Structure formats: structure tokens, C-alpha cells
Amino acid sequence: MYKVLIIDDDKLARKGLISMVPWEKCGMTVVGDVANGLLGLNFLKTQEVDLAVVDLSMPVLSGLDFIRESRKTYPKLQYVALSFHEDFEYVQSALRLGALDYISKLRMEEEDCTEIFQRIGKIMGKTDEISHATIEAEELTVINPEGFEPEQFEKMLASWQGCRWVYDEGLFIQKVDEVVKSPISLRQMERLLMLISQEIERVFQFTNRVPFLSKKSEGVDWLTGCYENLYGIIDSITDFSVLPVCMLYAVKYIKEHLTERLKVETVAQKVNMSRSYFSTSFKNVTGYTFNDFVRYERVELAKKLLQQRKVKPSEVAEAVGYEDSKYFSHIFLTQTGVNCSEYIKQMSSKLKKDEDY
Structure with a gap:
């Protein structure tokens, strides 16, 4: 049985987690629970612990500081981070320091904590088999x-x-x-x-x-x-209050309508935005202007159609939404460095090499 220490300044959260998880089924047993990182360090001096479940935001000594300090003396100790949604930067820091996983405190009742800790137990069992583990100053790495x-x-x-x-x-x-x-x-x-x-x-x-x-x-x-x-x-999705979700919806709409005449006003309306706000947001989130993204995706679609031999080079422009084939040929050449016929030859040559290999 792996010995678990729970560290959280919220007593109800500690007791709730203890009662929520069937620890024995996960191959674990809770040997203690304390209210902050400093008490956690003191606990380690007198009790053997294999896994520390640590709240990242605590008074006296935070979860991140607890991980940093305990690693120096207890290199085999493993960690799971507890966090609120607004603690994402802390979670990333904890994972970089070697935490095996994280659990959102706001979603603790929705998540399958049994599955999470069973998975963690498997990882710990696998880690135990590795004899050449080493601890670096700020990064846990298996050599x-x-x-x-x-x-x-x-x-x-x-x-x-x-x-x-x-x-x-x-x-x-x-x-x-x-x-x-x-x-x-x-x-x-x-x-x-x-x-x-x-x-x-x-x-x-x-x-x-x-x-x-x-x-x-x-x-x-x-x-x-x-x-x-x-x-x-x-x-x-019906709630478009989250900007990245709106932009993903817009991207999916664009990809599904590439063969049609796409206007920025139409797509902006789909996510309940003004044209100007949508254009600015789209560029900030995706890295592309609306028109650049449409051109990019149409060329990507053309490449797929040419690879699959679904269209001839002379037909591909119309197949991806361009009426002017010369204009499309210019865009394709600019984006890929070759024209459509040369692209087909390159793909045929690559396919032959892969088959020979």
C-alpha cells in the first residue's frame, strides 16, 4: 500500500477527499492530513510517505514551496496537485516540478477520483521499477x-x-x-x-x-x-461567452464551407460578434487574419484532394471554392513553393520511397 499524506488548509476539503476515494482499492492508505506545507514537512520527518496530495495555494508554506523543499530531502516522494480553476499557472509549475497529476477542487465531485488515483498508483508502481531516477534542481527527469x-x-x-x-x-x-x-x-x-x-x-x-x-x-x-x-x-455549444470557443466554432464553420463563398460578416454573425471585433479576435487567437486563414485552409484542402487523386490539377481550384484558376494557382505556388502538377509528382515520389523503405 502506498502511504498518502493530504495537505490542504481547508479541513473540509481534506476530510471530503479522504472519504470520497476508496483508497484501498487504489492500492493506497491515508496516513495523515495537515493544514499547510510547513506541517507537511514536519510530518515527513516522523512518518514514511509515498504520495503527497497538495493544495497549491496555502498559507505559511504553499504547495509549490512544499514540493521544492521536500524534493531535496525526499527524492522518492511523489505528488498530486489540488487546485482551483484560477490556479492554472501554479498547476503548470507543479507539473514541471514532477507532480504526477492535478485535480480541480471545483470539479472534485464530478471527476472520477477513483480512476485518477488508480492511474497514479500504476505510474508509481512503474516508477518504482526504475532504479536510475535522479532529481535535478528544478526538474524531475527519469534518465x-x-x-x-x-x-x-x-x-x-x-x-x-x-x-x-x-x-x-x-x-x-x-x-x-x-x-x-x-x-x-x-x-x-x-x-x-x-x-x-x-x-x-x-x-x-x-x-x-x-x-x-x-x-x-x-x-x-x-x-x-x-x-x-x-x-x-x-x-x-450555445454559450459564446468564451472567446477561444467562439473562434474554434468559427474555424470549424470555415473548414466545413471552404467550397462556398465565405465572407467575414457571415462567420462573425454565426458567433454573435460584430465584423470588426470578430476580425481582431480571430487574428489574436489563431494567428491568422480571416482571409489568410481561408486561403491557407483552401490550399490544405487542395493538397488533400490532389494526394487522394480526387481531382485533376485543372479542376482543383473550383473544388476548393475559387472561380479564378490562375489566382488559385498563384496562391498554391506561394504557399507550397510548387504548382499543383509538381506537388503531385513530389507526393508520388515520396509515396514510392515510403513503399521501398
Whole structure:
């Protein structure tokens, strides 16, 4: 049984969590609960603890400071962060310091805490099998011949923040491909997915819990499923008060109507915005102006149609919503560096190389 210490300045929250989770079923037992990080450090001096469930915002000694201090003396201690929705920056810091997961205190009754702690137990069991774990000053990293060095891993984490990839399928595919080809370890993959999950919850208020991973491909499947789920639920949205949700709805509408004549006024009306406010917001959130995004997505659609041999180069302009084929050819060349015929040749050559390989 893993020994659990719960640290939270809210006594009712501590007692609620203790009663809510079937600890024995998760392979755990609660050995204590205290009101702040300093009391937590004192508890560790007299009791053996495997997992600390830590509220990040506490008086005397915060959860983050508790993690930093306890890691110096108890390198094998693992952590789960408790947070409110407004504590997202703290959650990201906790995950970077090595926390295995986080639980939203506002959604604690909605979330399946049993599943969360069962997953954490599996991760801890897996971590116990690794004999060459090491603690760095500000980064917990499992030394693995297939793992990133801390600085490389930090760059990958930063590259997924902001959720701009949600609006750009091409960027998403590129980033997933980078993960697939990278030396990321399973432990690092789990932490990357937790940060992405937390970022998605912050931006879109959509929760998609990270599973226990037994192989890298499961993490890739989670990323793909998460991306598809976001677009899947967006049609049911009726509350357009959250700006990123509005922009995702607009992006989905644009992608579904690329073959039609698209006007910014029409799309702005779909999300109950004025033309000027929508245009400014769209650029800020997606990184594209409305017209640039439409052009970009039409070229991406043209590339897919050409790859699938669904249209001839002479027909592709009309198939993606352009009446002027010469104008489209100019846009395609500008965006891809080649014309449509050359693009088909490149894809055929690449396909042949892949088959030979």
C-alpha cells in the first residue's frame, strides 16, 4: 500500500477527499492530513510517505514551496496537485516540478477520483521499477536513453502551450509528428499530455483526463482523440461567452464551407460578434487574419484532394471554392513553393520511397 499524506488548509476539503476515494482499492492508505506545507514537512520527518496530495495555494508554506523543499530531502516522494480553476499557472509549475497529476477542487465531485488515483498508483508502481531516477534542481527527469534532456523537454512543453495548434490542423499534425520522431520517454509523454490537458481545460473549459500509458502510441492516440473531441463537441455549444470557443466554432464553420463563398460578416454573425471585433479576435487567437486563414485552409484542402487523386490539377481550384484558376494557382505556388502538377509528382515520389523503405 502506498502511504498518502493530504495537505490542504481547508479541513473540509481534506476530510471530503479522504472519504470520497476508496483508497484501498487504489492500492493506497491515508496516513495523515495537515493544514499547510510547513506541517507537511514536519510530518515527513516522523512518518514514511509515498504520495503527497497538495493544495497549491496555502498559507505559511504553499504547495509549490512544499514540493521544492521536500524534493531535496525526499527524492522518492511523489505528488498530486489540488487546485482551483484560477490556479492554472501554479498547476503548470507543479507539473514541471514532477507532480504526477492535478485535480480541480471545483470539479472534485464530478471527476472520477477513483480512476485518477488508480492511474497514479500504476505510474508509481512503474516508477518504482526504475532504479536510475535522479532529481535535478528544478526538474524531475527519469534518465533514460530514449528520453529528452531537461532543456529539450522544456522546449517541447513550451511549444504546445497556447493551444494555437487546435485551430490549425497542419500545425497539429506537424507537432504530433515531432513527438512521434522524438526520443521522449513514456514518463515525459505522460507529463506532456497532462500539461496539454490542463491547457485545454484552461482555454476551452473542456476536460479530457490523461490515461496511464504503456506505450508511446497510446499517447499519440490520446492527442488525436483530444483534437477530434474538441471539434466534436463544438457544434453543441450555445454559450459564446468564451472567446477561444467562439473562434474554434468559427474555424470549424470555415473548414466545413471552404467550397462556398465565405465572407467575414457571415462567420462573425454565426458567433454573435460584430465584423470588426470578430476580425481582431480571430487574428489574436489563431494567428491568422480571416482571409489568410481561408486561403491557407483552401490550399490544405487542395493538397488533400490532389494526394487522394480526387481531382485533376485543372479542376482543383473550383473544388476548393475559387472561380479564378490562375489566382488559385498563384496562391498554391506561394504557399507550397510548387504548382499543383509538381506537388503531385513530389507526393508520388515520396509515396514510392515510403513503399521501398
